[in-house]
Amino acid sequence: MAQLIALFLCRCRPPDVVVFPRCVEEVSALAKVCHKHRLPIIPFGTGTGLEGGVGAMKGGVCFSLRNMEQVLDLHPEDFDVTVEPGVTRKTLNAYLRDTGLWFPIDPGADASLCGMAATSASGTNAVRYGTMRENVINLEVVLADGSVVHTAGKGRRPRKTSAGYNLTNLFVGSEGTLGIITKTTLRLYGIPEAMVSAVCSFPSVQAAVDSTVQTLQAGVPIARIEFLDDVMIDACNRFSSLSYPVTPTLFLEFHGSEQSLEEQVKTAEDITQSNGGSDFQWARDTETRNRLWKARHDAWYAALALRPGCKAYSTDVCVPLSRLPQIIVETKEDLIENRLTGPIAGHVGDGNFHCLMVVDPNDPEEMHRVHLFTERLARRALAMDGTCTGEHGVGLGKRALLCEEMGPVGIQVMQSLKDALDPNNLMNPGKILQREEP
Amino acid sequence: MAQLIALFLCRCRPPDVVVFPRCVEEVSALAKVCHKHRLPIIPFGTGTGLEGGVGAMKGGVCFSLRNMEQVLDLHPEDFDVTVEPGVTRKTLNAYLRDTGLWFPIDPGADASLCGMAATSASGTNAVRYGTMRENVINLEVVLADGSVVHTAGKGRRPRKTSAGYNLTNLFVGSEGTLGIITKTTLRLYGIPEAMVSAVCSFPSVQAAVDSTVQTLQAGVPIARIEFLDDVMIDACNRFSSLSYPVTPTLFLEFHGSEQSLEEQVKTAEDITQSNGGSDFQWARDTETRNRLWKARHDAWYAALALRPGCKAYSTDVCVPLSRLPQIIVETKEDLIENRLTGPIAGHVGDGNFHCLMVVDPNDPEEMHRVHLFTERLARRALAMDGTCTGEHGVGLGKRALLCEEMGPVGIQVMQSLKDALDPNNLMNPGKILQREEP
Ligand SMILES: Cc1cc2nc3c(=O)[nH]c(=O)nc-3n(C[C@H](O)[C@H](O)[C@H](O)COP(=O)(O)OP(=O)(O)OC[C@H]3O[C@@H](n4cnc5c(N)ncnc54)[C@H](O)[C@@H]3O)c2cc1C
Ligand SMILES: Cc1cc2nc3c(=O)[nH]c(=O)nc-3n(C[C@H](O)[C@H](O)[C@H](O)COP(=O)(O)OP(=O)(O)OC[C@H]3O[C@@H](n4cnc5c(N)ncnc54)[C@H](O)[C@@H]3O)c2cc1C
Numbered sequence: 001m002a003q004l005i006a007l008f009l010c011r012c013r014p015p016d017v018v019v020f021p022r023c024v025e026e027v028s029a030l031a032k033v034c035h036k037h038r039l040p041i042i043p044f045g046t047g048t049g050l051e052g053g054v055g056a057m058k059g060g061v062c063f064s065l066r067n068m069e070q071v072l073d074l075h076p077e078d079f080d081v082t083v084e085p086g087v088t089r090k091t092l093n094a095y096l097r098d099t100g101l102w103f104p105i106d107p108g109a110d111a112s113l114c115g116m117a118a119t120s121a122s123g124t125n126a127v128r129y130g131t132m133r134e135n136v137i138n139l140e141v142v143l144a145d146g147s148v149v150h151t152a153g154k155g156r157r158p159r160k161t162s163a164g165y166n167l168t169n170l171f172v173g174s175e176g177t178l179g180i181i182t183k184t185t186l187r188l189y190g191i192p193e194a195m196v197s198a199v200c201s202f203p204s205v206q207a208a209v210d211s212t213v214q215t216l217q218a219g220v221p222i223a224r225i226e227f228l229d230d231v232m233i234d235a236c237n238r239f240s241s242l243s244y245p246v247t248p249t250l251f252l253e254f255h256g257s258e259q260s261l262e263e264q265v266k267t268a269e270d271i272t273q274s275n276g277g278s279d280f281q282w283a284r285d286t287e288t289r290n291r292l293w294k295a296r297h298d299a300w301y302a303a304l305a306l307r308p309g310c311k312a313y314s315t316d317v318c319v320p321l322s323r324l325p326q327i328i329v330e331t332k333e334d335l336i337e338n339r340l341t342g343p344i345a346g347h348v349g350d351g352n353f354h355c356l357m358v359v360d361p362n363d364p365e366e367m368h369r370v371h372l373f374t375e376r377l378a379r380r381a382l383a384m385d386g387t388c389t390g391e392h393g394v395g396l397g398k399r400a401l402l403c404e405e406m407g408p409v410g411i412q413v414m415q416s417l418k419d420a421l422d423p424n425n426l427m428n429p430g431k432i433l434q435r436e437e438p
Numbered sequence: 439m440a441q442l443i444a445l446f447l448c449r450c451r452p453p454d455v456v457v458f459p460r461c462v463e464e465v466s467a468l469a470k471v472c473h474k475h476r477l478p479i480i481p482f483g484t485g486t487g488l489e490g491g492v493g494a495m496k497g498g499v500c501f502s503l504r505n506m507e508q509v510l511d512l513h514p515e516d517f518d519v520t521v522e523p524g525v526t527r528k529t530l531n532a533y534l535r536d537t538g539l540w541f542p543i544d545p546g547a548d549a550s551l552c553g554m555a556a557t558s559a560s561g562t563n564a565v566r567y568g569t570m571r572e573n574v575i576n577l578e579v580v581l582a583d584g585s586v587v588h589t590a591g592k593g594r595r596p597r598k599t600s601a602g603y604n605l606t607n608l609f610v611g612s613e614g615t616l617g618i619i620t621k622t623t624l625r626l627y628g629i630p631e632a633m634v635s636a637v638c639s640f641p642s643v644q645a646a647v648d649s650t651v652q653t654l655q656a657g658v659p660i661a662r663i664e665f666l667d668d669v670m671i672d673a674c675n676r677f678s679s680l681s682y683p684v685t686p687t688l689f690l691e692f693h694g695s696e697q698s699l700e701e702q703v704k705t706a707e708d709i710t711q712s713n714g715g716s717d718f719q720w721a722r723d724t725e726t727r728n729r730l731w732k733a734r735h736d737a738w739y740a741a742l743a744l745r746p747g748c749k750a751y752s753t754d755v756c757v758p759l760s761r762l763p764q765i766i767v768e769t770k771e772d773l774i775e776n777r778l779t780g781p782i783a784g785h786v787g788d789g790n791f792h793c794l795m796v797v798d799p800n801d802p803e804e805m806h807r808v809h810l811f812t813e814r815l816a817r818r819a820l821a822m823d824g825t826c827t828g829e830h831g832v833g834l835g836k837r838a839l840l841c842e843e844m845g846p847v848g849i850q851v852m853q854s855l856k857d858a859l860d861p862n863n864l865m866n867p868g869k870i871l872q873r874e875e876p
Contacts, residue, residue, distance in 0.1 A: 077651065078758035120600040131598050133607070134572055149847045153825070156843070158756040159788045160569050161825040162558040162611055164832055164840050164870050165852045169571070169607040173600055190657045213515065219628045219695070221659070257657070260698050318596040320516035350597045387591070387599040394602055402602050405594070409587040413859065414603045420858035421851065432602050 015042055015056035022067045024140060024148060024182040031180065032146030034061055040429050041144070043176040045085060045115025048107075050314050051395025053119065053175050057430035063180055065114065071095050072183070080137055080157050082185045085114035092186075101188040104129040104223075107391070108297040114181040119393040120173030124296070127216075127349030128223040128255065129189065131391065132172055139171050140183035144422040149179070157185050170417070175393050176428035178421050192255035195223070196265065197289045198280035200252065200272045201245040205229065205332070206325040207275040208248040212348045213321050214271045220264050224253035225349040226296055229332065232303070232343035232356070239302030240295035245278070250348075251296055252280075253289075299345045303356035306341055310358045315342075315374050317381035318352040318390025327384060328353065331377055338369050352390035379404070399434040453480055453494035460505045462578060462586060462620040469618065470584035472499055478867050479582070481614040483523060483553025486545075488752050489833020491557065491613050495868035501618055503552065509533050510621070518575060518595050520623045523552035530624075539626040542567040542661075545829070546735040552619040557831040558611030562734070565654075565787030566661040566693065567627065569829065570610055577609050578621035582860040587617070595623050608855070613831050614866035616859050630693035633661070634703065635727045636718035638690065638710045639683040643667065643770070644763040645713040646686045650786045651759050652709045658702050662691035663787040664734055667770065670741070670781035670794070677740030678733035683716070688786075689734055690718075691727075737783045741794035744779055748796045753780075753812050755819035756790040756828025765822060766791065769815055776807050790828035817842070837872045 016039075021027045034041050040060025047054055056062060069086030076099045083092060090110045093102050107116060107123035115121075117139060122131035129135070137159075138152040150156070151167035171178055202208040212225050228236065228249045237244055250272070254264045269280055283289045295302075304312050319327055328344065335342045335355065346353025355377065359370045378388040378401045388401040403411050415433055418425075454477075459465045472479050478498025485492055494500060507524030514537045521530060528548045531540050545554060545561035553559075555577060560569035567573070575597075576590040588594070589605035609616055640646040650663050666674065666687045675682055688710070692702045707718055721727040733740075742750050757765055766782065773780045773793065784791025793815065797808045816826040816839045826839040841849050853871055856863075 075758060075760065077655075077760040079654075080758070120604070122598060126598060130572070133598075133604065134568070143847075143851075147847050149851050150845065151848070153820075153843045153848060154845055155823050156820075156825060157758055157823050158790075158825045158828060159759070160560060160564060160571075160756060160790065160828050162754075162827045162829050162831045163825045163836075163843055164611075164848075165616075165855055166558070166571065166607045166611050167848065167851060169604045170855075173602075173604055178603075190655060192657065216517075217515075217628060219630065257701060259701050263695060263697050316600075318598060320513065320518070320595055321597070322513065322515040352596075352598060382591075382594075385593055385595050387594060387596045387601045389600045390596060390598050391600050393600045398601075405591045405601055407588065407592055409581075409585050410589070410591060410605065413581075413587050413605060416858040417603055417608075417855060420854040 013055045013057065015062035016059045018062040018064050020064050020067045024142065027063065027142045027180055027182050028146045028148055030061070030063065031142050031144065034426060035145050035424070038424060038426065040426055041180065042428050043118065043180045045112035045118065046088060046110065048109035048111045049115065049119055049395065050392045051397055053393060053395045053428070053431055055396065065112070065182070068182065074099070075157070076101055078157065079188045080185055081188055082183055083113050084183055085112055085181060088112050089116065096188070100191055102191050103186055104189055105132060105135055113186065114184050117172050117181055117184045118174065118176055120391065122347070122350070122391045124224045124226055124347060126347060127225055128221060133169055135187045136168055136172050136184055137187055138185035139168055139181050141171055141179035141181050143179045144424065144426045173393065175395065175431050177418060177431050177433070178427055193257045194261050195253060195255050195289065196261060197251065197253045197283040197292050199244060199292065200250045200280055201278040202248045202250070203276045205248045205328050207277065208250050209325045209328065209348060211250065211272045211275045211277060215268050216321070216349060218267050218271065220267050221256070222252060222264065222268065222349065223255040224251065226251040227344070227346040227348040227353060228299070229328070229344040232299060232345050235302040235306050235343050236295050236299060239305050240298055242295055251292060296345070299343070300356060303343050303358050306343070307358045307360070309360070311361045313357045313359065313370065314392065315355045315357065315377050316352070316389045316392040317377060317386055318350060319381050319384045319386030321351050323384040323386065324348060324351055327380055330380060331355065334373060334376060338373055340370060340373055350390065351386070394432045396431060399432065402432070403434070451493045451495065453500035454497045456500040456502050458502050458505045462580065465501065465580045465618055465620050466584045466586055468499070468501065469580050469582065472864060473583050476862060476864065478864055479618065480866050481556065481618045483550035483556065484526060484548065486547035486549045487553065487557055487833065488830045489835055491831065491833045491866070491869055493834065503550070506620065512537070513595070514539055516595065517626045518623055519626055520621055521551050522621055523550055523619060526550050527554065534626070538629055540629050541624055542627055543570060543573055551624065552622050555610050555619055555622045556612065556614055558829065560785070560788070560829045562662045562664055562785060564785060565663060566659060571607055573625045574606055574610050574622055575625055576623035577606055577619050579609055579617035579619055581617045582862065582864045611831065613833065613869050615856060615869050615871070616865060631695045632699050633691060633693050633727065634699060635689065635691045635721040635730050637682060637730065638688045638718055639716040640686045640688070641714045643686045643766050645715065646688050647763045647766065647786060649688065649710045649713045649715060653706050654759070654787060656705050656709065658705050659694070660690060660702065660706065660787065661693040662689065664689040665782070665784040665786040665791060666737070667766070667782040670737060670783050673740040673744050673781050674733050674737060677743050678736055680733055689730060734783070737781070738794060741781050741796050744781070745796045745798070747798070749799045751795045751797065751808065752830065753793045753795065753815055754790070754827045754830040755815060755824055756788060757819050757822045757824030759789050761822040761824065762786060762789055765818055768818060769793065772811060772814060776811055778808060778811055788828065789824070813839070832870045834869060837870065840870070841872070
């Protein structure tokens with residue numbers, strides 16, 4: 001149970017110093033000092049990460065980047081913008097409001113965009129718009145020795161490139177272990193002419209997931225398709241004063257022109273009904289839509305509210321679509337057998353779902369059961385060609401699972417990349433890879 | 439002019455030995471022998487690459503992978519498939535025909551899919567479906583020492599993952615310099631219910647490119663939008679017995695349901711007409727559509743036919759959309775001023791276009807003019823926040839330009855990754871990075 005406990009503890013482990021640089025030159029100068037004195041560096045975005053990524057395992061200097069909060073170089077006609085690490089996704093979208101553009105990646109939390117790049121975040125809109133991997137065009141990164149690299153060359157923002165190794169996607173998802181991201185250039189999208197959301201209840205998990213797969217197979221460019229199991233919808237009903245039937249449920253959203261929406265919706269509704277789903281409950285106006293998605297985004301707090309005083313830990317497996325019904329059904333049985341509270345919410349269009357484990361941190365026996373459960377769940381996903389983490393990252397808690405997932409050569413390759421870019425293991429040490437410094 | 443000449447010459451530089459392994463175990467065993475004897479390894483797909491990537495700069499062993507030609511592990515319900523390096527995109531699509539699925543990335547040439555991964559290829563469909571970067575889920579790679587790595591873990595194929603460093607996208611685009619790709623797992627798509635193509639003529643380059651940008655801004659999910667300048671369309675008319683007006687032209691293609699096509703086409707047609715474009719000339723039936731795209735894919739040969747006995751070299755810059763009209767207009771002026779034959783064809787939805795330079799390899803003075811022209815063009819793209827290569831890769835000819843594009847720290851980072859994975863510089867030495875072995 002070492003990992004889970006480490007995860008809870010690390011939230012409390014403070015760094016020795018916190019610095020608040022205001023520009024890349026200051027980040028670089030501070031990194032050089034750390035490099036000289038061999039001090040660990042822990043980049044800090046908005047602290048919403050779920051894998052203990054900002055814990056200072058060996059003390060050191062936390063770089064809080066919240067004072068770098070400028071939106072730079074908006075190019076509406078090229079669908080791109082560059083932001084500093086203090087800019088969150090909500091701030092950016094508020095800034096963009098009058099341009100007809102938006103940045104759709106939405107992990108629920110109002111995370112910093114550079115932190116989202118650092119964890120390769122995604123969330124509810126990924127089924128349509130992709131993850132951070134597909135939407136970061138360039139990064140400015142301060143390396144462990146204080147030097148500054150632009151992963152696609154300084155100021156560059158072509159929509160595609162084959163110019164040498166893909167450094168951008170090496171730093172996306174590197175969780176602060178390879179460098180400090182001080183700017184990210186992002187791809188933007190036109191705000192759809194129309195959006196509608198709907199809720200649909202199902203007789204079984206299988207029926208809900210089958211509807212998801214068939215909707216994608218039919219080529220419906222659905223923007224969001226979120227699964228909530230009976231326990232989760234019950235928790236959301238209570239927390240957000242809703243009254244949906246307490247059965248497996250899909251929250252859906254469609255983006256497009258008025259006309260194309262009609263067609264998308266009709267296809268999706270036919271499919272859900274052929275699987276025994278209820279009629280769609282509509283959220284057409286912005287206010288009702290916002291209430292719906294707020295309830296979905298508050299799932300974490302709704303889960304916590306099931307057991308006041310407890311803490312939550314989210315699992316994050318992701319499997320090929322066809323394996324979803326089986327893994328969700330088995331996982332629900334496992335939860336019941338082991339008397340655990342773990343409502344399920346998932347980005348099922350990507351094969352990704354979370355059990356929001358609500359656990360009493362003062363009950364070591366329950367903690368142990370949760371730990372064994374999360375390991376079983378991850379191994380179940382690995383046995384189905386999946387991954388232990390679809391979007392939250394490895395952080396501390398999944399380092400051992402990463403070894404199982406990648407195999408020894410894969411881990412060796414990762415370690416050799418880490419050693420090449422950070423030979424003294426100063427960048428966020430102890431995250432992703434387990435090996436102690438050389 | 440060293441680079442261009444090197445490019446032409448290297449096409450003739452043979453390796454010392456060619457091996458034809460039949461499975462990953464043989465590739466690995468052979469790589470171990472090369473490693474032991476410090477012999478360079480040059481992976482060879484179908485040899486359609488345009489940057490001299492398969493030239494044996496230092497002799498060595500060419501690994502021709504054409505005997506590994508199995509399609510493995512098709513999972514239609516998960517939209518993925520795994521193929522060996524002898525499988526080309528046409529073979530795969532023929533194999534998939536009855537499944538209702540296809541792999542859309544289309545560089546024109548019938549390239550091997552692993553070679554396409556190695557060069558980060560894209561082509562005409564990228565504006566809708568992305569490039570190889572967005573469509574490779576996993577790779578099996580034999581490293582310089584003969585060990586075998588699976589970049590997303592063996593057999594894994596989740597639609598998304600945040601599990602450690604993104605090794606998959608480090609090997610995509612590495613042009614054989616980091617390892618030999620022996621399997622690639624690809625994302626598939628449902629064959630659209632309907633497809634229609636159209637041709638539209640414009641009074642100016644600006645009008646054609648403005649139409650492209652506005653079509654994308656309007657959110658039309660266009661599948662292909664290809665620009666041909668007057669010289670190119672003239673060459674295609676001659677080569678493919680067509681009779682389009684000799685002016686800047688767009689070839690377009692729309693994918694979707696019957697109903698959504700109607701709306702897409704209407705929006706695009708309104709936009710092109712407001713920019714002075716002609717009425718669409720339709721290609722609705724498969725045969726006419728195929729003839730149209732065959733003509734586009736034959737552009738290279740149409741260009742060559744302009745000057746029998748000459749050779750062709752394609753430029754490959756890519757810039758933000760808004761810069762396209764200016765760079766194309768300036769480039770056309772440059773071509774005329776310097777008396778060069780360089781018809782222009784471009785994937786303008788991505789900001790990427792090619793001048794197909796037709797040049798007499800026995801005329802050193804003309805070769806010199808072409809070389810200076812390609813450098814000016816690349817620098818023009820770099821000055822507009824673009825890249826010297828949108829899809830063909832760096833190979834031999836663009837190594838110096840890559841240094842300008844990335845800056846010294848970027849090159850250092852790339853070199854340190856290369857050194858970490860291939861310390862003896864055995865994998866396709868001399869490509870991408872210029873440095874001699876340590
Ligand atoms: C209620 C809730 C719901 C969530 N739902 C989702 C979801 O649906 N999908 C999803 O993907 N995530 C989700 N998350 C997780 C979280 O929002 C993401 O991981 C987010 O990307 C973290 O961003 P941050 O700025 O808060 O990073 P932090 O928590 O500050 O840091 C996370 C990691 O990234 C590193 N890091 C941060 N900034 C930088 C930087 N500038 N340079 C280098 N490294 C950096 C840190 O060192 C750390 O390792 C959720 C979180 C909460 C609380
Ligand atoms: C007429 C024509 C039109 C073209 N149009 C386009 C276009 O529109 N878009 C586009 O992107 N490209 C285009 N190309 C270029 C070409 O088709 C692509 O670069 C293609 O990806 C090369 O694949 P290949 O299998 O032929 O690779 P090769 O030519 O055999 O090799 C290319 C490079 O990849 C490496 N390589 C090949 N296979 C492997 C492997 N299994 N493992 C590791 N390294 C490997 C080689 O060492 C070399 O460096 C065109 C080419 C032609 C001839």
